[in-house]
Amino acid sequence: xxxxxxxxxxxxxxxxxxxxxxxxxxxxxxxxxxxxxxxxxxxxxxxxxxxxxxxxxxxxxxxxxxxxxxxxxxxxxxxxxxxxxxxxxxxxxxxxxxxxxxxxxxxxxxxxxxxxxxxxxxxxxxxxxxxxxxxxxxxxxxxxxxxxxxxxxxxxxxxxxxxxxxxxxxxxxxxxxxxxxxxxxxxxxxxxxxxxxxxxxxxxxxxxxxxxxxxxxxxxxxxxxxxxxxxxxxxxxxxxxxxxxxxxxxxxxxxxxxxxxxxxxx
Amino acid sequence: xxxxxxxxxxxxxxxxxxxxxxxxxxxxxxxxxxxxxxxxxxxxxxxxxxxxxxxxxxxxxxxxxxxxxxxxxxxxxxxxxxxxxxxxxxxxxxxxxxxxxxxxxxxxxxxxxxxxxxxxxxxxxxxxxxxxxxxxxxxxxxxxxxxxxxxxxxxxxxxxxxxxxxxxxxxxxxxxxxxxxxxxxxxxxxxxxxxxxxxxxxxxxxxxxxxxxxxxxxxxxxxxxxxxxxxxxxxxxxxxxxxxxxxxxxxxxxxxxxxxxxxxxxxxxxxxxxxxxxxxxxxxxxxxxxxxxxxxxxxxxxxxxxxxxxxxxxxx
Amino acid sequence: xxxxxxxxxxxxxxxxxxxxxxxxxxxxxxxxxxxxxxxxxxxxxxxxxxxxxxxxxxxxxxxxxxxxxxxxxxxxxxxxxxxxxxxxxxxxxxxxxxxxxxxxxxxxxxxxxxxxxxxxxxxxxxxxxxxxxxxxxxxxxxxxxxxxxxxxxxxxxxxxxxxxxxxxxxxxxxxxxxxxxxxxxxxxxxxxxxxxxxxxxxxxxxxxxxxxxxxxxxxxxxxxxxxxxxxxxxxxxxxxxxxxxxxxxxxxxxxxxxxxxxxxxxxxxxxxxxxxxxxxxxxxxxxxxxxxxxxxxxxxxxxxxxxxxxxxxxxxxxxxxxxxxxxxxxxxxxxxxxxxxxxxxxxxxxxxxxxxxxxxxxxxxxxxxxxxxxxxxxxxxxxxxxxxxxxxxxxxxxxx
Numbered sequence: 001x002x003x004x005x006x007x008x009x010x011x012x013x014x015x016x017x018x019x020x021x022x023x024x025x026x027x028x029x030x031x032x033x034x035x036x037x038x039x040x041x042x043x044x045x046x047x048x049x050x051x052x053x054x055x056x057x058x059x060x061x062x063x064x065x066x067x068x069x070x071x072x073x074x075x076x077x078x079x080x081x082x083x084x085x086x087x088x089x090x091x092x093x094x095x096x097x098x099x100x101x102x103x104x105x106x107x108x109x110x111x112x113x114x115x116x117x118x119x120x121x122x123x124x125x126x127x128x129x130x131x132x133x134x135x136x137x138x139x140x141x142x143x144x145x146x147x148x149x150x151x152x153x154x155x156x157x158x159x160x161x162x163x164x165x166x167x168x169x170x171x172x173x174x175x176x177x178x179x180x181x182x183x184x185x186x187x188x189x190x191x192x193x194x195x196x197x198x199x200x201x202x203x204x205x206x207x208x209x210x211x212x213x214x215x216x217x218x219x220x221x222x223x224x225x226x227x228x229x230x231x232x233x234x235x236x237x238x239x240x241x242x243x244x245x246x247x248x249x250x251x252x253x254x255x256x257x258x259x260x261x262x263x264x265x266x
Numbered sequence: 267x268x269x270x271x272x273x274x275x276x277x278x279x280x281x282x283x284x285x286x287x288x289x290x291x292x293x294x295x296x297x298x299x300x301x302x303x304x305x306x307x308x309x310x311x312x313x314x315x316x317x318x319x320x321x322x323x324x325x326x327x328x329x330x331x332x333x334x335x336x337x338x339x340x341x342x343x344x345x346x347x348x349x350x351x352x353x354x355x356x357x358x359x360x361x362x363x364x365x366x367x368x369x370x371x372x373x374x375x376x377x378x379x380x381x382x383x384x385x386x387x388x389x390x391x392x393x394x395x396x397x398x399x400x401x402x403x404x405x406x407x408x409x410x411x412x413x414x415x416x417x418x419x420x421x422x423x424x425x426x427x428x429x430x431x432x433x434x435x436x437x438x439x440x441x442x443x444x445x446x447x448x449x450x451x452x453x454x455x456x457x458x459x460x461x462x463x464x465x466x467x468x469x470x471x472x473x474x475x476x477x478x479x480x481x482x483x484x485x486x487x488x489x490x491x492x493x494x495x496x497x498x499x500x501x502x503x504x505x506x507x508x509x510x511x512x513x514x515x516x517x518x519x520x521x522x523x524x525x526x527x528x529x530x531x532x533x534x535x536x537x538x539x540x541x542x543x544x545x546x547x548x549x550x551x552x553x554x555x556x557x558x559x560x561x562x563x564x565x566x567x568x569x570x571x572x573x574x575x576x577x578x579x580x581x582x
Numbered sequence: 583x584x585x586x587x588x589x590x591x592x593x594x595x596x597x598x599x600x601x602x603x604x605x606x607x608x609x610x611x612x613x614x615x616x617x618x619x620x621x622x623x624x625x626x627x628x629x630x631x632x633x634x635x636x637x638x639x640x641x642x643x644x645x646x647x648x649x650x651x652x653x654x655x656x657x658x659x660x661x662x663x664x665x666x667x668x669x670x671x672x673x674x675x676x677x678x679x680x681x682x683x684x685x686x687x688x689x690x691x692x693x694x695x696x697x698x699x700x701x702x703x704x705x706x707x708x709x710x711x712x713x714x715x716x717x718x719x720x721x722x723x724x725x726x727x728x729x730x731x732x733x734x735x736x737x738x739x740x741x742x743x744x745x746x747x748x749x750x751x752x753x754x755x756x757x758x759x760x761x762x763x764x765x766x767x768x769x770x771x772x773x774x775x776x777x778x779x780x781x782x783x784x785x786x787x788x789x790x791x792x793x794x795x796x797x798x799x800x801x802x803x804x805x806x807x808x809x810x811x812x813x814x815x816x817x818x819x820x821x822x823x824x825x826x827x828x829x830x831x832x833x834x835x836x837x838x839x840x841x842x843x844x845x846x847x848x849x850x851x852x853x854x855x856x857x858x859x860x861x862x863x864x865x866x867x868x869x870x871x872x873x874x875x876x877x878x879x880x881x882x883x884x885x886x887x888x889x890x891x892x893x894x895x896x897x898x899x900x901x902x903x904x905x906x907x908x909x910x911x912x913x914x915x916x917x918x919x920x921x922x923x924x925x926x927x928x929x930x931x932x933x934x935x936x937x938x939x940x941x942x943x944x945x946x947x948x949x950x951x952x953x954x955x956x957x958x959x960x961x962x963x964x965x966x967x968x969x970x971x972x973x974x975x976x977x978x979x980x981x982x
Contacts, residue, residue: 008374011367012383019390019444022401025411029404082279092276101283103554107495109502109546111519112539115526116290119536123293139286142279147557162658163691165678167705167756177704181695200394203504207526217396224400224509236397243392251385 027240030233047234054231060219061235067130067205067215068198071137075194078138079145080187086146087153102147105140113140114207121208128210136208137198144197145190152186185253192250196243291543298536299329309533333537343538346516347545353432353507353517354500357439358493361447364440365492369451370481373458384452391445399509402438403429406510430512438506443499447492454488455481487556494553498546518542598808600633609634609792610655610760615664616816617650624650626816627664637786637793639803642813643839648796651813652762655794656685668760679708684758688765690749692737698724698748699733705756723751726785743774750782754789763795767802779805800840804828812836828900833982837898844904844947845980846897847874850889853881868974871897876943881918883975896980901950903976906937909967920971921947925964937962939970 004012030048034041051057082102085092092098105113117136121128160182164174180187202217209215216235223232300309311328337343372383390398405411406429413425428434458481466476504519511517518538526535600606608631617625625647632638640648653659655666657678666673673681684705692701702723706716724730727747737745746766753761766782767775783806786793797803803810804824811821812835820832831837834845853869869889871880880897889895909922926946927938937949949970962968 004371004374007367008371011371012375015364015368015371015444015448016386018441019387022398022405022441023390023393025404026397026401078279078282081275082283085276085279089272089276094280098276098280098283099558100551100554101280101287103557104550105283105287107498107546107550107553109499109504109519109542111502111504111522112294112543113287115522115535115539116294117286119293119297119532120286120290135286139283142282146279157689157691159687159689159691160693162656162678163685163687163752164693164704165658166656166683166685167752168679168708169704170677170679170708173708178693182693196392200396202396203523217394220396220400221505224396224403228400228403232400236394236400239397240393243394244389247385247389247392251381255381 023240026233027237030230030237032230032233035230047230048238051231051234051238056214057216057219057231057235060214060216063130063213064199064216067133067137068195070134071141071198072191072195074134074138075141075145076187076191079142079190079194080149080183082142082146083149083153086150102143105143106147108140110201110203111207114204117204118207128208129213132208132210133205133213133215134198136204137194137201140204141194141197144193145187148190148193149183149186152183156182185256188253189250192246196246199239294536294539294543296329297533298333298540299331300533300536301330301332302531302533308530333533334541336534337537337541342516343518343521343541346518346521347541349516350501350503350518351545353435353439353515354497354503357436357443357500358447358497360436360440361443361496362489362493365444365447365451366485366489368444369448369455369488372448372452373455380456384449387445387448387452395442396505398442399438399505402434402441402510406434406437429510430515432511432515434510434512435507435515438510439500439503442506443496446495450491450495451485451488454485454491458484487560491553491556491560494549494556498549498553501546502542598635600636601631601809606633608632609636609669610794611667612651613665613667615651615654615661615666617647617654617659618662623816625654625661628816628818629664630811630818630821632792632794634792635790637783637806637808638795639807639810640794640796640813641800641803641810641840642798644798646813647816648798648813649764652685652764652794652796655760656683656762657681682759683762684753684756684760685762685764686749686753686766688768690737690745690769692745692748692752694737696736697733698729698735698737698740701737701748702752702755705752709756719755723755726754726788727751742769742771743778746770746778750785754785754791757789758791760792760794763793765797766795768797768799775802776805782806804840812839814839830978831898831980834896834898834980837978837980842901842948842950844899844901844949846878846880846899848872848880848895848897849874850891850893850895852891853889869979871895871979873897875945876941878921879918880977881974882977882979883973884977884979889979889981893981897977898980899972899977901936901948902934902952904947904949904970904972906939906949906951906962906968906970908962909969911969919974919977920969922967922969923947925962925966925968928962928964937968939968941970 029040031043031045032039032041033044033046082098086095086099086102114136117132117139118128121132126132156179160178161174164178165171169177200217201215202221205215206218206221209218220232220235223229297309300311302309311325368387372380372387375383403410407413408425408427408429410429412428413422416422417425428437462480462484463476466480467473471479502519503517504523507515507517507520508523511520519542522535522538522542525531525538610632612628612630615625615628616623628647628651640651642648650659654661655673657673657676660674668682693704696704699720702720703716706719711719720733721730724733727750729744729747729751732740732744732748737748740748746769750766753763763782767778770778779802782793795803795806804827807824809821809823810827811818812827813819814835820827820836822830822832827836827840831840831843837843837845848871851870851872869880869882869884871882872878873880874894882897921941923939923941925937926940927936929936929938933953934950935953937951938946939949940946947970
């Protein structure tokens with residue numbers, strides 16, 4: 001612990017405790033036999049069973065996963081294109097507006113984004129449902145993908161591409177054999193981020209969904225408003241578990257690429 | 267061909283954002299200037315392009331600032347806007363106070379620990395926002411964990427009322443936005459050369475003075491980035507005040523939601539959105555400028571630094 | 583250095599001098615090439631011929647345009663004016679991936695996601711070469727750079743010197759007609775750099791490929807090159823063999839950039855082919871000059887025909903071509919090519935000792951002395967009064 005003062009250690013410990021205790025409590029009490037959320041009634045997986053029998057919740061989960069998947073695919077493609085445009089095309093006309101359009105949705109309050117998209121769908125008379133949610137999610141998720149891929153592209157050593165050209169590869173082949181493989185970890189990270197952002201979203205989905213397309217966060221929200229049930233704890237624990245697994249995998253992938261990047265930087 | 271594909275790389279994402287971000291904003295503005303109708307869609311006038319120029323003129327004549335006048339006359343809207351800004355400012359201040367020591371400790375930690383600490387900071391932030399807010403309901407409610415343990419420990423005899431007050435809102439906002447503050451701060455502090463502190467100490471500065479005169483000024487870009495990343499979305503926050511704030515906590519995002527979903531007054535909701543947007547436009551522009559400057563600096567400085575602070579994927 | 587009737591200066595390969603042969607056809611020609619970035623001129627109306635099989639160095643300070651020149655040859659930049667010919671073909675409009683030219687990058691630019699073997703095979707795969715032919719060529723290349731044992735390694739598992747070898751092997755694998763090397767040794771430490779210089783020369787002679795090296799390191803250029811082009815501000819200021827560059831620099835810039843030199847401002851008094859230089863030994867190129875500061879007389883043996891009495895020139899002398907001795911020991915202090923002063927600094931470098939001497943007119947000059955013996959009796963000390971002199975043929979007259 002060289003260099004860490006007592007104050008540093010205290011800040012880290014308290015900070016991490018603050019971040020993790022609520023989540024841990026939620027996970028632990030999802031195995032609580034008792035219906036009373038704070039009284040421990042013994043270990044049980046009863047609520048997990050109930051959760052899987054809760055048909056509307058399962059349907060919502062399925063909708064959410066599908067929306068997230070479609071969103072992640074579209075957002076990754078669009079975000080990667082935008083990142084390429086920003087890093088590889090210098091000063092094109094309308095670049096200032098373009099960067100504005102990339103950064104604004106990331107900080108825009110969700111109520112505004114949601115409302116504006118809903119009003120658009122109404123104005124063009126589009127039936128709301130699965131696809132409108134996916135389009136809405138793609139719009140803000142792609143901006144996050146752009147920022148991730150852009151930072152990777154900016155750190156990218158352009159001489160690698162020149163070397164490949166010099167060795168006789170035509171430009172399209174350089175892109176697919178050199179650029180894409182090296183940027184791939186960032187694109188994958190962007191995909192995962194877009195997926196979780198979409199799975200996570202309540203506000204924008206509430207505005208842009210229609211009958212028949214209720215997402216999991218919408219369902220959880222309405223149940224929480226009514227007081228919450230142990231089933232929601234179980235659903236939360238599952239989601240947390242999934243995310244933790246995904247993050248561990250992503251960390252390993254990113255580490256590998258960081259090694260590569262370090263080698264490149266030498 | 268080559269040229270055409272290069273153009274497409276710009277045009278496709280550009281058109282998407284224009285169609286699904288810029289155009290919707292224009293529609294919000296238009297509807298904010300319309301009046302509500304009991305119809306589908308529930309506002310008037312409707313733009314009828316088939317009517318040609320006359321239709322266009324008639325359309326613009328029918329627009330009015332009535333909704334904004336209404337907003338200005340009704341205390342509710344001004345109060346919720348002011349209350350939003352107040353809550354957002356206080357939360358951001360708390361976030362800086364709590365986030366700085368954490369980020370500073372992370373940056374001072376041995377190099378091999380840092381990726382793990384960053385991952386630990388990011389992990390909760392990947393889990394659902396809604397679930398993290400929900401976790402606090404279980405903790406803060408009168409018969410919740412906090413009161414349970416405090417009474418159990420004999421510190422209090424009556425349960426504290428925290429849920430459905432502004433305190434609960436502050437706690438949950440600080441909790442959910444903490445990584446947004448810590449990560450940009452960490453990014454700047456980590457890049458800072460520690461020998462600068464040693465130089466300041468060598469030149470006679472006390473530990474505290476070195477911190478205030480060297481560390482804090484150099485961390486300013488991180489403080490600004492983190493503050494904007496927290497302040498802007500918190501001002502428009504809906505979930506936290508709705509689930510934890512009780513009925514007396516006014517926030518503009520929630521007011522908009524109620525106006526839209528409960529009162530079905532779309533023009534007024536759109537006007538509220540417009541007001542919120544105007545209030546936030548300055549910080550958003552500052553944020554964009556700071557981010558693109560950081561991007562460029564990052565490019566010059568090589569692989570270090572990296573992405574916008576809110577991206578969950580980037581870790582060193 | 584040979585002395586006598588014919589003046590000769592060091593060259594790497596005595597039998598290789600196509601530039602001296604009027605019948606030889608240049609392999610690469612830069613014809614009035616210029617390159618502007620915005621309003622910044624990187625290369626200004628530059629013409630240069632390079633011959634087949636040459637080891638050619640572009641030497642100059644950073645920002646002199648040498649890298650731009652190389653990148654134009656590789657095809658990464660297009661000239662704003664003039665043309666570049668390779669053989670008989672104008673390279674204008676030929677994409678970098680279609681040029682018979684390969685480059686070794688300063689950063690090496692090894693693909694981090696491919697093994698050593700795959701890196702070397704990359705260029706061959708683009709040619710559509712058969713799989714076993716590629717394997718054979720890669721094996722050859724690994725052998726050439728002595729990296730057989732590292733074929734399966736990833737670039738990040740190699741040391742700097744090993745990466746340099748892989749980069750070289752990769753660039754040579756396609757048997758390019760010209761190999762461009764951009765600061766090839768800049769990332770290596772001093773010892774390794776010296777070894778590698780000789781290895782590069784061996785490989786170049788073995789393969790007979792034309793090598794063009796860009797460097798800012800004069801020692802590197804002097805060691806390896808058949809000819810050096812010294813560049814300054816987008817122009818070539820001198821193209822010659824290393825020996826000529828060093829011993830007969832064309833300008834003050836070249837003299838100053840390559841090696842150390844002492845410059846004395848002077849005015850021509852007489853001499854030359856038909857002049858009178860005080861009846862000196864009949865070389866026919868002996869000039870007498872007088873220093874602009876002080877009254878020192880110089881006599882310089884330099885076959886420069888275009889001088890006239892009264893011309894302002896500089897007398898340039900390399901530090902190792904000057905002698906330093908105690909004033910008391912001087913036979914005729916104040917004689918021609920003799921300057922008096924005192925020892926200002928002494929730097930002992932092992933093989934050499936560097937004396938900085940403050941002349942009586944206030945100028946500080948540099949004189950080096952080889953430490954040919956292990957011990958010196960009664961060595962020169964700081965602040966001692968000394969005289970410095972040089973032979974008439976040790977100096978060069980610079981006009982600009």
